[in-house]
Amino acid sequence: MDYVSNTNKERNLMLKEIGVEAVEEIFSSIPEKVRLDRELDVSGGMSELELKNHINELAEKNYSLDEYTSFLGAGAYDHYIPSIIDHLISRQEYYTAYTPYQAELSQGTLQAIYEYQSMIAELTGMDIANASLLDGGSAAAEAVLMAARVSRKNKVLLSSGLHPAYREVTKTYGSPKDLDFVEIGLEDSTTDLDELESQLDDEVAAIVVQYPNFYGSIEDLERIQEMKDKYKKALLIVVANPITLGTLTPPSEFGADIVAGEGQSLGNTVNYGGPYLGYLACKGDRKFMRQIPGRIAGATEDAEGNRGYVLTLQTREQHIRRAKATSNICTNEALNSTISTIYMATMGKQGLKEVADQSFKKAHYLADKINELDNFEVVNFDNFFHEFWLKSKKPINKLIAHLKQNKILGGINLSRFGEEKGLLLSVTEKRTKAEIDELVELMGEM
Amino acid sequence: MAERLIKNYSSPGRKGYSLPPLDVPDLELEEYVGNKYSRDELNFPEVSEVDVVRHYTALSELNYGVDSGIYPLGSCTMKYNPKRNEDIARLNKLSQIHPYQKEEDVQGSLEILYKLKDDLAEISGMDEMTLQPASGAHGEFTGLLIIKKYFEDKGIEKSKVIVPDSAHGTNPASAVMAGFDVVEIDSNEHGMIDIEKLKEAVDDDVAALMLTNPNTLGIFEKDISEIADIIHEAGGLLYYDGANLNAVMGYARPGDMDFDVLHLNLHKTFSTPHGGGGPGSGTVGVKEFLKPYLPRPVLSKKEDCYTWDYDSPKSIGKLHAFYGNYGVLIRAYSYIKTLGSEGLKKTTENAVLNANYMKNKLKEEFVLPFEENNLHEFVLSGVKQKEKGASTLNIAKRLLDYGQYAPTIYFPLVVKEAMMIEPTETENLDTLNKFIETLKTISKEIEENPEVVKNAPHNTSVRKLDEVKAAREPDLRW
Numbered sequence: 002m003d004y005v006s007n008t009n010k011e012r013n014l015m016l017k018e019i020g021v022e023a024v025e026e027i028f029s030s031i032p033e034k035v036r037l038d039r040e041l042d043v044s045g046g047m048s049e050l051e052l053k054n055h056i057n058e059l060a061e062k063n064y065s066l067d068e069y070t071s072f073l074g075a076g077a078y079d080h081y082i083p084s085i086i087d088h089l090i091s092r093q094e095y096y097t098a099y100t101p102y103q104a105e106l107s108q109g110t111l112q113a114i115y116e117y118q119s120m121i122a123e124l125t126g127m128d129i130a131n132a133s134l135l136d137g138g139s140a141a142a143e144a145v146l147m148a149a150r151v152s153r154k155n156k157v158l159l160s161s162g163l164h165p166a167y168r169e170v171t172k173t174y175g176s177p178k179d180l181d182f183v184e185i186g187l188e189d190s191t192t193d194l195d196e197l198e199s200q201l202d203d204e205v206a207a208i209v210v211q212y213p214n215f216y217g218s219i220e221d222l223e224r225i226q227e228m229k230d231k232y233k234k235a236l237l238i239v240v241a242n243p244i245t246l247g248t249l250t251p252p253s254e255f256g257a258d259i260v261a262g263e264g265q266s267l268g269n270t271v272n273y274g275g276p277y278l279g280y281l282a283c284k285g286d287r288k289f290m291r292q293i294p295g296r297i298a299g300a301t302e303d304a305e306g307n308r309g310y311v312l313t314l315q316t317r318e319q320h321i322r323r324a325k326a327t328s329n330i331c332t333n334e335a336l337n338s339t340i341s342t343i344y345m346a347t348m349g350k351q352g353l354k355e356v357a358d359q360s361f362k363k364a365h366y367l368a369d370k371i372n373e374l375d376n377f378e379v380v381n382f383d384n385f386f387h388e389f390w391l392k393s394k395k396p397i398n399k400l401i402a403h404l405k406q407n408k409i410l411g412g413i414n415l416s417r418f419g420e421e422k423g424l425l426l427s428v429t430e431k432r433t434k435a436e437i438d439e440l441v442e443l444m445g446e447m
Numbered sequence: 448m449a450e451r452l453i454k455n456y457s458s459p460g461r462k463g464y465s466l467p468p469l470d471v472p473d474l475e476l477e478e479y480v481g482n483k484y485s486r487d488e489l490n491f492p493e494v495s496e497v498d499v500v501r502h503y504t505a506l507s508e509l510n511y512g513v514d515s516g517i518y519p520l521g522s523c524t525m526k527y528n529p530k531r532n533e534d535i536a537r538l539n540k541l542s543q544i545h546p547y548q549k550e551e552d553v554q555g556s557l558e559i560l561y562k563l564k565d566d567l568a569e570i571s572g573m574d575e576m577t578l579q580p581a582s583g584a585h586g587e588f589t590g591l592l593i594i595k596k597y598f599e600d601k602g603i604e605k606s607k608v609i610v611p612d613s614a615h616g617t618n619p620a621s622a623v624m625a626g627f628d629v630v631e632i633d634s635n636e637h638g639m640i641d642i643e644k645l646k647e648a649v650d651d652d653v654a655a656l657m658l659t660n661p662n663t664l665g666i667f668e669k670d671i672s673e674i675a676d677i678i679h680e681a682g683g684l685l686y687y688d689g690a691n692l693n694a695v696m697g698y699a700r701p702g703d704m705d706f707d708v709l710h711l712n713l714h715k716t717f718s719t720p721h722g723g724g725g726p727g728s729g730t731v732g733v734k735e736f737l738k739p740y741l742p743r744p745v746l747s748k749k750e751d752c753y754t755w756d757y758d759s760p761k762s763i764g765k766l767h768a769f770y771g772n773y774g775v776l777i778r779a780y781s782y783i784k785t786l787g788s789e790g791l792k793k794t795t796e797n798a799v800l801n802a803n804y805m806k807n808k809l810k811e812e813f814v815l816p817f818e819e820n821n822l823h824e825f826v827l828s829g830v831k832q833k834e835k836g837a838s839t840l841n842i843a844k845r846l847l848d849y850g851q852y853a854p855t856i857y858f859p860l861v862v863k864e865a866m867m868i869e870p871t872e873t874e875n876l877d878t879l880n881k882f883i884e885t886l887k888t889i890s891k892e893i894e895e896n897p898e899v900v901k902n903a904p905h906n907t908s909v910r911k912l913d914e915v916k917a918a919r920e921p922d923l924r925w
Contacts, residue, residue, distance in 0.1 A: 003790035004527050004718070005797045006875035012797070015804040015876065024796045027803055028698050030667045030820040035704045041697050043566050045787025049531050052784055060540035062555030064548065073545045076768055083464060085496060087537070089503045097512035097528050099520055100724035105907040106847045109510035110723035113503070116453055119924035123490055129923045133725070135581040138768035166768040173764035177595065177626025219484055248476050250486050263768070273556055274546030274769025275581065276726030290921065296724065301917035304902070307449060309909035313917040319584070319620035324629045329620035332582035332714065336722030346453045347499050350491040352464040358476065359469055366471035413547045434470040
């Protein structure tokens with residue numbers, strides 16, 4: 002099966018028009034030396050039925066969240082997703098369209114981006130937001146590179162409460178630049194503020210903290226702001242899970258200069274890690290506006306004075322500035338940002354708050370129950386939002402296996418990140434009291 | 448025609464969602480985290496489910512997609528996005544899996560990724576692939592970091608990357624992000640790499656030459672072997688920008704042209720939807736000697752078990768928090784399994800045939816700046832029409848009036864008033880003829896009534912938009 006429409010007769014007609022005998026002749030511009038002298042060895046040629054059988058056979062080997070109750074988080078969250086989202090983004094006008102370069106025939110995409118930017122700015126409390134970046138990790142990295150350009154400094158203080166994968170991505174992005182990364186350790190479950198203070202100096206481009214952090218704890222942003230304010234050039238980058246901002250004070254209130262992170266929790270399926278979307282919001286002064294990476298939609302007027310939308314401030318971007326662009330990003334995660342736009346609109350003023358609130362309360366119900374058990378201790382019992390760090394007297398892998406036998410994915414073994422020991426558990430509004438009780442009961446059996 | 452903003456649907460107290468009532472004991476956030484961290488207000492829309500559906504349906508109607516008609520953006524490869532791939536990517540068993548589930552839980556997905564990796568390596572002639580990069584530019588950045596790391600590891604200092612003037616803007620931008628200085632070289636009068644200029648530019652400080660082949664004019668670099676020798680003899684590496692792989696798939700492989708590193712845009716050649724600007728996927732392939740530098744983790748197969756291997760001390764690190772745009776990878780795999788080697792080759796042939804047919808039909812009406820044989824796309828110049836009063840931009844906008852999308856314009860930069868046309872293989876003869884006729888009609892309009900073209904578009908939901916105003920008075924949110 003293929004997707005070529007033209008028949009042999011039509012192809013012959015076209016060949017005649019071009020003036021060649023056979024299609025192979027057109028490829029004569031490829032020198033013989035580099036021409037493939039055999040057929041590709043790629044299996045396939047399947048009909049739709051064969052394809053679906055083939056894929057289903059493979060898919061059967063997976064254990065999905067459909068059959069297993071998940072308490073997994075760490076940057077990918079299993080929230081409720083309203084049915085309308087997939088119906089709307091399955092409209093071909095959204096998903097088969099290109100980047101809106103011809104604005105007059107792309108007003109749907111452009112206005113959706115404008116609405117996305119508006120709601121992300123509102124949620125984070127910042128002045129402006131871009132159209133999206135590739136994922137949470139690359140958004141954190143781009144925020145750091147941007148801060149280095151704005152501040153013209155090169156020391157970057159990375160909190161160990163920042164997701165380990167985001168730290169690694171940030172360092173990869175920063176590796177070709179003359180950046181000096183310093184990791185600030187933890188005290189209990191939050192950034193060690195004494196260490197942070199001792200590392201602050203005039204060379205600091207940015208302090209990067211996560212809110213709530215990787216272990217679910219809320220950083221003392223007020224004190225971090227006080228420390229940062231002593232150094233004029235240093236910027237504060239807050240990597241925030243946008244869902245939690247439904248009830249948590251926006252980072253703007255604590256002097257954040259850039260807020261960036263992963264937008265997956267806003268209506269996107271867990272999808273084994275992608276496609277997700279990075280978001281980036283910042284202050285609106287000119288120096289930020291000149292340095293923000295990625296596409297931005299803006300409102301303007303058409304020839305008759307009617308409101309319309311275009312991609313704007315494009316002199317920052319690679320297709321105009323080439324080597325002098327603020328970033329190389331071209332394709333971003335437009336469809337995922339459309340998903341998040343529709344999600345934010347659907348949940349609205351009350352819904353986002355309720356999702357955050359229920360996730361918070363259910364996580365605390367679980368932590369309370371677990372703390373009553375003998376073999377477990379919630380490390381950050383006094384400070385977490387909807388995700389927490391558990392220490393266990395029983396081997397973690399045995400616990401995970403026991404839970405899995407009972408169709409529960411009971412947290413992430415922190416050993417995979419090679420830093421702290423324990424289990425990271427996350428609870429969203431989707432989990433029921435019965436599911437949580439079952440988890441606690443099974444843990445009690447250990 | 449305009450659609451108001453979603454916030455203008457808002458009515459205090461209106462709701463578009465429902466959640467089950469809270470079934471655990473209540474706990475006040477403010478009591479727990481303190482007043483300081485408890486949010487006062489969230490000024491989001493208050494709308495009903497129907498409001499949301501109507502609004503985003505109305506917005507979609509202001510868009511044009513591949514299912515609406517021809518989308519001849521050169522270099523962008525706007526081919527049909529098969530529906531079955533959408534269904535497959537949404538299967539619960541494939542999509543409802545968490546990135547931190549253990550490998551043993553997700554063997555089906557890992558097997559798909561592994562097979563995809565193998566197929567892409569075979570199609571491109573490379574030894575190993577990473578699926579992590581989430582876009583073409585992300586792939587370029589990854590590939591260049593690999594090159595950088597390789598030279599560092601060998602203790603060789605190299606600071607320059609050569610990029611032809613016809614290259615995509617992402618090439619120089621990625622090179623700078625990866626810490627290189629960019630040397631741009633002019634094309635020759637045939638639109639190809641000027642061998643003499645290349646020789647002049649090459650020295651032992653050159654880490655890589657980035658090349659798109661066929662190039663952005665759709666022309667195959669016939670001296671590719673000589674180019675490769677020049678770069679390799681100077682100790683540099685050859686980078687392949689895979690944006691145009693769809694022109695040679697089944698006929699030639701970058702690996703056989705001696706490219707050392709490449710990226711492939713799965714959202715171009717392998718039919719995954721562009722989504723209005725993403726998600727994409729820019730998988731990167733390397734030759735054997737560069738394998739140790741690939742991003743972490745590397746997907747490997749041990750006996751019958753697929754695993755993520757984090758133990759790669761020379762790796763450039765991670766570029767994505769997880770494993771890349773998995774959902775896009777699933778779609779690309781479905782596409783490749785549908786076509787197989789025979790279908791892939793037929794696809795290439797028809798992409799090339801369609802482009803050559805169109806070029807032939809249009810080369811009289813417009814200026815064809817390069818006579819060379821082109822493959823899957825071609826570039827026309829609107830200089831003749833410009834003299835008569837309407838620019839390429841005007842022509843592009845006028846095409847929208849006729850319900851068809853415009854080609855890529857003003858790119859590549861080496862052609863004045865450029866129109867870069869790529870019909871792809873999925874368009875049939877009727878559609879091609881209709882587009883050809885429309886372009887000819889517009890050219891006639893320019894002779895008879897240039898104003899109608901200059902003031903286009905007339906029939907779209909908005910008229911020509913003021914980009915200068917947008918940039919001077921930024922209005923980026925409500």
